[in-house]
Amino acid sequence: MRTAFGLTFDVPDGYLNTASIGVPPTGTVEAVAAAVATWGAGGARPTDFDADTDAGRESFAELIGVPADRIAIGATISQLVGIIAADLPDGARVLVAEDEFTSVSFPFAAQTDRGVQVDEVPLEAIPDKAADHDLVAVSVVQSADGRLVDLGALRDAVRGTPTRVLLDVTQAAGWLPMELDWVDHVVGTGYKWLLAPRGAAWLAQHPDAPAPRPNHANWYAGGGMSSIYGLPLRQAPGGRGLDLSPAWLAQVGAAASLRALAGLDLTRVRAHCAGLADQVRAELGVPAEGSAIVSVPGDDAARKLTDAGIACAARAGKARLSFHLYNTEADVDLVLRALRG
Template sequence: MRQSFGERFDVPDGYLNTASIGIPSASAGEAVAAAVAGWRSGAGRAGEYDEYVERARAGFAALVGLGADRVATGPAVSALVGLVAAALPAGARVLVAGGEFTSVTWPFAAQADRGVTVTEVDLAQVGPRAAEFDLVAVSVVQSADGRLVDLDGLRAARGSGTRVLLDATQSLGWLDADLSWADAVVAAGYKWLLSPRGVAWMAVGPELAATPVAAGWFAGADRWAQIYGLPMTLAPDARRLDTSPAWYCHVGAAVALPWLAGLDRSAVHTHCVGLADSFRAGLGMEPAGSAIVSVTRDGAGERLAAAGVVSAARAGAARLAFHLYNTEADVARALDALTP
């Protein structure tokens, strides 16, 4: 059991795979286990889970720097991005990064029959070219290799009328950056936010259209009074985009997100990036300011696995991720595996 930032983590030595699956705190894991035990014994009551949904929503809002009334919840990033894609006018022009994670790009590509075009450019060109497009959809930190997008360039383009959707799945929880200016910020919970898989959130600005194509009872203005029949009366805020929640996922997220939001963001950033840059230095690589490191050496993944280091294979490289429960001992183990 490791202690980090006031929480306990039952994380194994050499676990450097948060970019794939984050390890929950003991508190979050115990909360989910208790909820499942209540389910098994018939103690759970549907209305009681609303409290957990709202705690998690508030935690996400605090991490992004917005009010909870701006945050919608759903099952996955692609489902939430799809609400924005469905609302684009016919013929809209969308800019994305080449090699971007498909949950960000495919919802827009699926609108091709309405004349929506999606243009891929190198990540370094996303900021400079953003003003040429109606909307930019891009990850703050690239899943494959940890590269950061030019947030300043995107913010400037937004000032000239371009809408900006940011996927913060690989950044929120460790990156100390202001994202509150974006038109939409979306993130899945099961990586750096240390929540169960099956829940995601999207903060939506007042100027960005999003269509509640999966509207159901949970999006109602008075959800428990509107579970049958018409007319449809949706919530007046971002909750109108909600879909029915995976209860036990929100139980864990209701512990994880408020805790993460209450940490010193600068200290978390320094810890995570410091470990990653220490690892990079040991391999003779320049610092990159990212908690994700991509290693292209032949056989890197196999050598890491043989040494008990858990990483991921992405885009032909071994991907390592350093979060708040990792230590210099994890860095040393990975370096021992990769250096003579």
């Protein structure tokens, strides 16, 4: 059992795989277990989950620095990105980073029969090429290796242009401080750094961006029980009008974890997570990057780490390590011993 930032985690030594799946605080485990027990005893009602759904919505908004009324709930990144992709005009030009996580890029590539063109460029070139495109879609932190897009340069590049920006904060929200009220579309899922169950995701839709067609329109997005039968189409105002009907138990866990994370000083959290990661970078002889994700080269790096009992991931021919709240210098020592061995 480990305690970090006032939270308790039942996490084993050497767990460095948050970028694949986060370990929830014990309070989140208890909240979900209680909801399952109530459901199993026949005591659950659909409206019982509304408060948790709204709490998760509000905490996600706080974590990315936007008003809560912009936030729509969903289940996965690709489903939320797909809303934006399907609404692009025929012939639109989209810019993505090379080797971008495919839940960001594939929904746009699926529109090529309509003449939508998707261009890949190195991550560092995104700001320079942004104004030549109708929309830029990029992860704030790259899944494969932890590189960060230059948000300041991207914002400057699109200011005063019609270019829209979609950011995926899945590998950033929960450890990286962000103020993204200027972004047209922000998506993020909860089961990694936000330490929630899989099945909870969010979309922040800027009020000045074109409102996308609600191709998945449903009773919940209409405002709840008043919209369960009959026409005409009803949509709740703001982001709520793009809601997917919530995955209840995922929203229970999301409410607990995101509420805890939103109450932390994320500047301190980043210093902790990236500081541990930078200790590994120093051993590898590469500069500090301020990212919580480290990519370790070597064909046998993932095997060495796994054999030493370290939970990590193999990505793009390298071993990927990810440091979160619950990691300590003891985990760094495990990594360094494994790599030296």
